[in-house]
Amino acid sequence: MERPATVPERALNALMDILTTIPTNSGGGSQRIRPEVLVHLKLENLQDLASGDARTAHGVKLPPGDLRRLLCEADIIPAVFNSKSELLDYGRAQRLVPEKLKRAVLARDHGCIVPGCTEPPEKIEFHHIDPWWMGGETKLINLAGLCRGAHMDADSGRIKIVVVDGLPHVILPKHIDPAQLPRRNTYWD
Incomplete structure (x- = not known):
């Protein structure tokens, strides 16, 4: 069972929504701002990353799912060093879906694939089925069209x-x- 968000967590979520969305000049809509995240990790912390958690600079605990979502939206190039400061791994900075691939996903899914969702196609986000941060590729078979809430x-x-x-x-x-x-x-069929 999921625990309800605390008051500071709800306030942080609201603030993040405000800070990461800006209005566009092209007539009503908004554009997401990509957060910038600075992460310091030791190799032993990466061993069990799926069960790890984090805290914001203000001490609000971020559960693993929220942390992964934030990391997926951020511009991050993970660099992993050993105890001698030798580079062990240098990751990718982008996991964005190119326009041609977005069109292919929308042609296949038409909109959000969650049953009953009627969110318009222009608001669809592109979800990596095998997570990008775990090496999932940005290709048609690994992408699904989801509304923001479903994503x-x-x-x-x-x-x-x-x-x-x-x-x-x-x-x-x-x-x-x-x-x-x-x-x-089946709404879009």
Whole structure:
């Protein structure tokens, strides 16, 4: 069971939404700002990264799902050094989906793949099914069209995205779908 967010966590989430979204000059809409994150890690901290957590500069605890989502949105080039300051790994800085690939995902998914979602296609985000931060590639078979809320749900593990017969499907939480069947949105068909 997920614990409810504390008052400082809710305030931080609201502030992050305000700070990472700016209005565009092209008539109503907004554009996401990519956060810049400075991360200091030791090799032993990377051994079990999936269960790790973090704290903001103000002491608010970030659970693993929120941390991963923030890291996915940030410009990060992970550099891993050993105890002698020798470079062990130097990662990639971008995981953005090129325009041609975005069009291909939208042609296949039409919109958000979560059943019942009616978010317009222009607001769709592109989710890496195998996470980019774990080496997942930015290619059609590894991408799914999700609305912002569903994208956050997928990044935090509240919903799961799986590929069935070459198409991304959603497995909803057990309290919504006790059968845990892979499903796709039919609104756009």
